[in-house]
Amino acid sequence: MYLSVSVVVAAIAVFHFSPTADASSPVTLQYHITTTWDGSPTTPRIPASLALTPTDDGLVVAVQAKFWNDPARPPGGKVGKPYFRLWDYEVVELFLLNDAGQYLELELNPWGQHLVLLLDSGRDLRHSLPLDFVVSDASVPGSSWSGTAVIPTNYLPPNITKLNAFAIHGSGSSRQYLALYPAPPGIHEAPNFHRLEYFRSVANLPSPTQLSPLWSLAMEGKQEHSIEGTWEGKAIDHPPAVITLEPGEGHLILRVKAPFFNDPSPPGGKPGEAFFKLWDYEVVEAFFLNKDEQYLELEFGPHGQHLMLLLNGTRNAVKHSLPLEYTATIDKTRGTWEGVAKIPSQYFPPDVTLFNAYAIHGTGDDRIYEALYESSGPQPDFHRLEKFQPIDFKYLLPDNRDSPLSDAWTQAIAESDKASPSLTQRYTISRTWDDKPLDHSPATVSLSPGNGHVVVNIEAPYFSDPAPPGGKQGEAFFKLWDYEVVEAFFLNKDDQYLELEFGPHGQHLMLILNGNRNAIKHSLPLEYTAKINLDSGTWEGVAKIPSDYFPPNITLFNAYAIHGTGDDRVYEALYEVSGPQPDFHRLHKFQPIGMGDILPGNDEAHLSDLWKQAIVEDKMMKQ
Numbered sequence: 320m321y322l323s324v325s326v327v328v329a330a331i332a333v334f335h336f337s338p339t340a341d342a343s344s345p346v347t348l349q350y351h352i353t354t355t356w357d358g359s360p361t362t363p364r365i366p367a368s369l370a371l372t373p374t375d376d377g378l379v380v381a382v383q384a385k386f387w388n389d390p391a392r393p394p395g396g397k398v399g400k401p402y403f404r405l406w407d408y409e410v411v412e413l414f415l416l417n418d419a420g421q422y423l424e425l426e427l428n429p430w431g432q433h434l435v436l437l438l439d440s441g442r443d444l445r446h447s448l449p450l451d452f453v454v455s456d457a458s459v460p461g462s463s464w465s466g467t468a469v470i471p472t473n474y475l476p477p478n479i480t481k482l483n484a485f486a487i488h489g490s491g492s493s494r495q496y497l498a499l500y501p502a503p504p505g506i507h508e509a510p511n512f513h514r515l516e517y518f519r520s521v522a523n524l525p526s527p528t529q530l531s532p533l534w535s536l537a538m539e540g541k542q543e544h545s546i547e548g549t550w551e552g553k554a555i556d557h558p559p560a561v562i563t564l565e566p567g568e569g570h571l572i573l574r575v576k577a578p579f580f581n582d583p584s585p586p587g588g589k590p591g592e593a594f595f596k597l598w599d600y601e602v603v604e605a606f607f608l609n610k611d612e613q614y615l616e617l618e619f620g621p622h623g624q625h626l627m628l629l630l631n632g633t634r635n636a637v638k639h640s641l642p643l644e645y646t647a648t649i650d651k652t653r654g655t656w657e658g659v660a661k662i663p664s665q666y667f668p669p670d671v672t673l674f675n676a677y678a679i680h681g682t683g684d685d686r687i688y689e690a691l692y693e694s695s696g697p698q699p700d701f702h703r704l705e706k707f708q709p710i711d712f713k714y715l716l717p718d719n720r721d722s723p724l725s726d727a728w729t730q731a732i733a734e735s736d737k738a739s740p741s742l743t744q745r746y747t748i749s750r751t752w753d754d755k756p757l758d759h760s761p762a763t764v765s766l767s768p769g770n771g772h773v774v775v776n777i778e779a780p781y782f783s784d785p786a787p788p789g790g791k792q793g794e795a796f797f798k799l800w801d802y803e804v805v806e807a808f809f810l811n812k813d814d815q816y817l818e819l820e821f822g823p824h825g826q827h828l829m830l831i832l833n834g835n836r837n838a839i840k841h842s843l844p845l846e847y848t849a850k851i852n853l854d855s856g857t858w859e860g861v862a863k864i865p866s867d868y869f870p871p872n873i874t875l876f877n878a879y880a881i882h883g884t885g886d887d888r889v890y891e892a893l894y895e896v897s898g899p900q901p902d903f904h905r906l907h908k909f910q911p912i913g914m915g916d917i918l919p920g921n922d923e924a925h926l927s928d929l930w931k932q933a934i935v936e937d938k939m940m941k942q
Contacts, residue, residue, distance in 0.1 A: 847861070
């Protein structure tokens with residue numbers, strides 16, 4: 320925690336021994352914070368006290384402090400849950416340090432939130448670890464509040480030799496920073512509680528003699544999460560599934576170690592490939608969430624199948640089954656399995672801050688659902704996002720913080736755009752313009768309803784034709800039809816139609832036509848993105864077409880694909896348009912389309928203002 324506000328230490332350490340205690344009895348160390356961060360006396364004289372008692376479960380920290388009832392409380396803070404940046408509010412803190420510069424920072428507040436951080440010479444390794452913390456008596460301003468937390472032994476750095484403690488309250492220029500062991504007066508302009516040189520020795524405080532696995536992993540930038548409870552928070556009766564996260568180059572490495580229950584494998588599932596609804600089988604899952612309820616769901620099975628889903632809002636999957644690198648092995652002798660996956664960074668939503676993980680096994684009435692953080696409710700539901708807990712993603716994927724949506728997310732959201740899959744219409748361009756079969760995979764055009772627009776999705780083979788010279792991604796390019804392109808035409812009974820063209824390099828073109836081949840407007844802006852996959856030899860595009868670009872009462876449709884150059888130019892059509900030569904404006908060849916679900920209200924619409932203005936401008940030009 321680094322502070323920048325200018326606002327000092329007599330400290331009293333009292334050792335409490337039970338009169339009847341023997342030499343092995345735990346010693347309670349009690350500390351009173353009596354000065355500001357740079358040594359000035361405080362008012363009241365003892366605004367905060369801490370008592371530290373070692374136990375078999377860890378270190379019990381009891382806090383008693385004046386309740387200032389600061390108006391600024393942690394927004395969204397939940398009782399008993401971690402809260403990152405708790406230091407910005409009314410808080411009491413404890414730091415435990417060893418001679419190697421490794422230390423634990425504990426923060427507790429009167430409203431029940433807490434924060435635990437593991438640090439190495441000031442570098443934040445982990446934060447927001449779960450903690451048992453109970454608070455009481457925080458009700459009457461000016462009185463006191465008390466709380467008790469248990470720091471698990473594996474959270475403690477080895478060989479603790481020094482400590483410090485702090486209390487903070489107030490806001491703005493009245494913010495007060497108090498310290499057990501302060502900095503000398505006049506040395507520093509502002510408080511900083513990570514000045515380790517001012518920490519003082521502590522005796523009789525047992526601590527581990529070596530780094531715990533938690534610390535060892537944290538020092539390597541790794542995290543381990545053990546799924547030790549059922550979905551409703553009860554203890555499991557077998558060894559837990561364990562997920563380890565570690566950073567990679569442009570990806571996150573996720574390792575699974577879990578008991579193998581020998582459930583039936585996914586039928587037809589292939590190792591290393593995606594399997595939709597993998598959650599119906601033996602599986603371990605990990606969910607990564609941001610504050611906007613965008614999250615990545617990952618699922619891994621012991622037989623080598625995997626599944627990823629991008630969700631934009633609770634249960635709103637906008638993409639699934641994208642490829643990733645995953646292998647799994649089963650050890651039937653030991654009754655365990657292990658899996659290793661590399662998750663591309665672009666699959667994660669930006670600013671991941673919350674996490675949960677799950678394990679599922681068994682069939683029928685014996686189906687068992689387990690969770691890292693309980694997700695209790697009427698029935699198992701792993702999308703109770705309010706149950707997720709903080710995760711420190713800073714060292715796992717450093718570029719995730721403050722990043723924009725990746726191309727994968729942007730395209731997935733555009734493709735879905737609140738469209739119901741049941742309302743999506745998909746058209747496959749499987750013949751040439753003169754009704755001959757193709758010798759390659761066809762292009763497809765999918766239409767989905769949006770909010771004030773139609774979403775057009777293109778999936779097509781990529782023929783590597785020259786890109787439009789000077790064309791810019793996301794911008795209109797006149798005569799795009801001379802290049803590699805997929806087109807869609809929307810027609811009404813008055814021969815008014817909209818022509819849309821999309822290319823693999825990101826250019827687009829729209830034309831409004833009032834009568835056969837009579838273009839009265841073109842190259843208006845629209846939102847369009849395209850992506851080429853050279854490995855698969857395909858490309859995809861997603862466009863949002865404003866509803867006012869369409870003529871009213873659309874009843875007919877056709878779609879086309881063009882590629883190649885010179886004599887090798889190939890023209891393909893959804894509905895054949897045969898004649899002396901390729902001509903995509905043979906309107907009598909168009910076939911019916913139902914636009915009621917795709918563009919509600921179009922069947923009863925009038926010309927939009929855009930169409931009216933284009934018609935007027937065209938008439939004026941011809942006078």
